[in-house]
Amino acid sequence: MRLRALLDTDALGLRLLGGEAELDRAVRGVMTTDLRDPSRYLSGGELVLTGLAWRRDAADSEPFVRILVQAGVAALAAGEAELGEVPEDLVVACARHRLPLFAVHESVAFATITEHVVRQVSGERAGDLAAVVDRHRRMMTSGPAGGGPDVVLDLLGTDLDLRAWVLSPAGRTVAASKVAGPAPAPEVCAKLAAEHLAATRAGRRAPHRVTLAGTVYSLFPVRGGGRDPQGARAARDVRETVLSDWLLAVEADAGDWAEERLDLLYGVTQLIAVERDRRDAARTVRRRLAQEVLELVQSGAAPAEIAARLRVAAPVLLPGLGAAPHWQVVVASVEWADREDGAPDPGRTAQTLLEEVLVDPRATGPEHSDRIAVAQAGGEAVALVPLPAVAGEPDGGGAGVVAEALLEAVREPLSAGLDGDGRITVGVSAAVHSAEGLRGALEEARHARRVAAARPGRVCAAGHQELASHVLLLPFVPDDVRRAFTARLLDPLREYDRRHRAELIPTLEAFLDCDGSWTRCAARLHLHVNTLRYRVGRIEQLTGRDLAKLEDKLDFFLALRMS
Numbered sequence: 096m097r098l099r100a101l102l103d104t105d106a107l108g109l110r111l112l113g114g115e116a117e118l119d120r121a122v123r124g125v126m127t128t129d130l131r132d133p134s135r136y137l138s139g140g141e142l143v144l145t146g147l148a149w150r151r152d153a154a155d156s157e158p159f160v161r162i163l164v165q166a167g168v169a170a171l172a173a174g175e176a177e178l179g180e181v182p183e184d185l186v187v188a189c190a191r192h193r194l195p196l197f198a199v200h201e202s203v204a205f206a207t208i209t210e211h212v213v214r215q216v217s218g219e220r221a222g223d224l225a226a227v228v229d230r231h232r233r234m235m236t237s238g239p240a241g242g243g244p245d246v247v248l249d250l251l252g253t254d255l256d257l258r259a260w261v262l263s264p265a266g267r268t269v270a271a272s273k274v275a276g277p278a279p280a281p282e283v284c285a286k287l288a289a290e291h292l293a294a295t296r297a298g299r300r301a302p303h304r305v306t307l308a309g310t311v312y313s314l315f316p317v318r319g320g321g322r323d324p325q326g327a328r329a330a331r332d333v334r335e336t337v338l339s340d341w342l343l344a345v346e347a348d349a350g351d352w353a354e355e356r357l358d359l360l361y362g363v364t365q366l367i368a369v370e371r372d373r374r375d376a377a378r379t380v381r382r383r384l385a386q387e388v389l390e391l392v393q394s395g396a397a398p399a400e401i402a403a404r405l406r407v408a409a410p411v412l413l414p415g416l417g418a419a420p421h422w423q424v425v426v427a428s429v430e431w432a433d434r435e436d437g438a439p440d441p442g443r444t445a446q447t448l449l450e451e452v453l454v455d456p457r458a459t460g461p462e463h464s465d466r467i468a469v470a471q472a473g474g475e476a477v478a479l480v481p482l483p484a485v486a487g488e489p490d491g492g493g494a495g496v497v498a499e500a501l502l503e504a505v506r507e508p509l510s511a512g513l514d515g516d517g518r519i520t521v522g523v524s525a526a527v528h529s530a531e532g533l534r535g536a537l538e539e540a541r542h543a544r545r546v547a548a549a550r551p552g553r554v555c556a557a558g559h560q561e562l563a564s565h566v567l568l569l570p571f572v573p574d575d576v577r578r579a580f581t582a583r584l585l586d587p588l589r590e591y592d593r594r595h596r597a598e599l600i601p602t603l604e605a606f607l608d609c610d611g612s613w614t615r616c617a618a619r620l621h622l623h624v625n626t627l628r629y630r631v632g633r634i635e636q637l638t639g640r641d642l643a644k645l646e647d648k649l650d651f652f653l654a655l656r657m658s
Contacts, residue, residue: 096122096215096354098170098195101142107211108203109172112186114195120169121354123361125212127205131155132162139167139361142212144205146174153184160188167300170195172208244367248272251345251363255356258346261317261367262288264338264512265451265505270367279344283307285507287314287344292512295337302349302360313349317341317364317371338429338512339447341371378450378467384408385468385479392533393472401530412468412481421482421526422533423495425449426540428475428548432516445476448519452505453478453496475544477537482526498523498543498558510553520547521556525583528590532582559583584654587637599637600655602630607652611642 099118101109111118123140126133129148137143143163150156163171171194173181181198189196199208244261251257252274260278261270266288268278278284286307291314294303302313318340343364349357388408391401405422427449429441446469453467469478482495502509502521509519522544524536539559547557588599602620606627609616617627631642640647 096212098122098142100215101197101208101212104211106203107208108200109208110198110200112181112196112198113190114170114193117170117193117195120195121357122169122212122215123354123358125209127209131159134162134166137163137166137168138365141168142170142172142208143168144172144174144199144208146205147177147182147185150182150185153182156182156185156188157191160185160192160194164192164194168194170197172197172199174199174201174205176201244270244370245272247363247366249274255359260284260344262291262342262344263451263454264288264292264340264342264508266508267451267454269341281504284344285504287312288342288508289511290314291316291342292337292508293514296512296514302345302357304348304350310346311348313345313347315343315345315360315364317343317367338444338509339451341367343367381408381411381468382446382470384411385470385477388479388533389470389472389477389537392537395534398530401533405530408468408479409481412479421495421528422536423480423482423526424524424533424536424540425453425478425480425496425501425521426475426537426544427452427478427519427521428544430518430520441474442471442476445474445519446471448509449476449478449521452501452509452521453480475541477540495526496523498547498556498560502554502556506554513553515553517553518548519554520544522547523556523558525559527582528586532586535582581654581657584638584640584650585658588634591633591637597630597633599630599634602627603634603651604655606631606642607648607655611648 097118098120101107101122102111102118121140122142124138125142125144126136127144128136129146130136131149133143149159160171171189173185173196175181175198181196186196199205248259248261248270249272251259252272258274258276259272260268262278262284263269266281266285268284271278279287287305290305291303294301294314295316302315305312305314318336343360345360349360384404384407388401388404391404427445429445429448431441449469450467453469467478467480469476471477480496498521501523502519513519522540522542524540524543527533527536543557543559547555550557585600588603591597592599602616605619606616609619613624613627617624620627622630635641640650642648642651
C-alpha cells in the first residue's frame with residue numbers, strides 16, 4: 096500500500112507534518128518501537144510507530160531519524176499522547192532526511208494502525224505470488240541440494256519472465272540463471288556495478304534504474320546480515336558495506352512495477368544475502384591460514400616452520416593440485432579522508448576488497464573466490480597467492496598477479512564506491528620459490544604499494560617490476576626489499592648451477608667485469624667464445640633479462656654486490 100492511502104483513512108487519525116512529495120512510497124510492514132536504535136529489527140519499507148519515549152532532549156532526534164533512513168523505512172508516525180505534540184526538532188530532522196512524518200492523535204491506539212496496515216499489505220500478497228516466494232525460500236534453505244542463488248534466478252525467469260544476475264561490487268558475475276542466458280559483457284557488468292555504487296554512496300533509494308546501450312536495468316542491493324562481528328555500528332557505515340555487498344541486476348524497468356513484484360524482488364535479495372553470508376563464513380578457514388602464515392613471517396619464524404604451514408594451506412587453496420611451488424604476496428590498503436573514530440575499519444574493508452579484486456572479473460561462480468586467502472595486518476590486507484606449477488616455467492608459468500592488470504577491470508566501479516573520499520592502493524611482489532623468500536616478498540609488496548600510493552588517482556597499483564635498481568640504492572628502502580630483488584634475479588641461476596654445475600654465476604660476474612667483451616671474458620674463463628655465448632644465453636633465458644642492455648647489466652651488477 097502507499098503512504099497516501101493512510102491519510103485517506105479517517106479512522107487512523109493521522110496528520111501529515113512533512114514529506115508530502117514522498118507519499119507515493121510503498122509500505123511493506125509496520126513496527127512499533129521506542130528503542131533509540133531499532134535498526135536490527137528493520138528490513139526496509141516499514142511504517143515506524145513511536146511514542147517518543149526514546150527522546151530525552153532535542154539532540155536525540157537527528158540520530159534516530161538517520162538510523163531509520165539508513166534502514167530504508169517508508170515513514171515515521173509519532174504519537175502525541177506522551178508530549179502533547181510532535182517536537183519541532185523531530186519535524187526538522189525528518190525534513191532534512193526527506194522522511195515522511197505523521198502525527199498520531201492521542202485518541203488512536205497504535206494497534207489500530209498496525210492492524211489496518213497488516214490487513215492491507217497481507218491482502219496484496221495473496222495468491223500465486225505467495226507460492227512463488229515460498230518456493231524461493233525452500234530452495235535457498237534446503238541445504239546443498241538447493242542449488243544456491245542460481246536456482247533462485249532460474250525461478251525469476253520461469254515464474255516472472257525476468258532476466259537477472261547477481262554481481263559483485265566490482266562487477267564480477269557471482270550467479271547467473273540458465274533461463275536468462277549469459278550475463279552481460281564484463282564491461283557492462285562493471286558499469287552496472289559502478290552505477291549501483293555511485294547511487295548507494297549518494298543515498299538514492301533502491302532500486303536504481305540504469306540504461307546502457309538502450310537496455311534498462313534495475314539494480315537491487317543484496318545486503319548481508321551476519322558478516323559484521325562488531326554489530327550494527329560498522330554495518331551502518333555505507334562506505335564499508337557499499338564495497339562488500341552484492342547486487343541483483345534485473346533486465347527490466349522497475350519504475351512501473353506493482354508493489355507485489357517489488358516485494359518479491361526484495362525478498363529474493365534477502366534470500367541471496369543468506370548465501371552471501373554462507374560463503375563469507377566459509378572464508379574463515381582460508382583467512383585463518385593466511386593470518387597464521389603472515390604472523391610467522393612477520394615474527395621471523397624459521398623457514399621450516401613457515402614451509403610446514405604453507406603445506407597445510409596449499410591443498411585448501413589449490414584443491415587437487417597438491418603443494419604450490421611458488422607464492423606471490425599482494426598488499427592492499429584503503430584510506431578514507433575521514434579518519435575519525437566513526438570511519439570504517441580500513442583493514443577489514445581492504446580485506447574484503449582484496450578478496451574480490453584478486454578474482455578474474457571474467458570468472459563466474461564461487462570456486463575462483465574460494466582460492467583466495469587474505470589476512471589483516473594493522474590497517475592493511477595481505478594476500479597469499481599460490482601459483483600452480485607449469486612445466487618448463489621457472490616462475491609458476493607466468494600465471495601470477497600483474498599489478499596494473501589486477502585493477503584495470505575493477506577501476507571504474509571501485510572509483511564510484513570510493514566516491515572522492517577514499518583510496519585503494521595495491522602492491523604486488525614477485526613470485527618466490529620457497530618459505531625463505533616470503534619475508535622479502537612481503538616487504539617488496541609493501542614497498543610497491545607505497546610506490547602506488549605516491550601516484551594520483553583513487554585506485555592505484557604497482558608491481559615488483561617498478562622497483563628498479565636505482566630505487567634500491569635509496570637509503571629508506573628496507574633491506575628485505577633489496578634481498579628480495581637479489582634473490583629474484585640470482586636464485587634461478589643458483590638453482591641451475593646446483594643442478595647442472597653450469598657455473599652461470601661465475602660466468603655472469605666475469606662477463607660484467609670484462610664490460611661485456613666476449614673475447615676477454617672467454618679468455619679469462621678459459622672457454623671457447625661459443626661456450627660463453629651459450630652460457631650467457633642461458634642466463635638471459637632463466638632471468639628474462641638482456642645483457643646487451645645497460646639497465647639489465649646494472650641490475651645484475653647490484654644484485655651480485657648485494658648478495
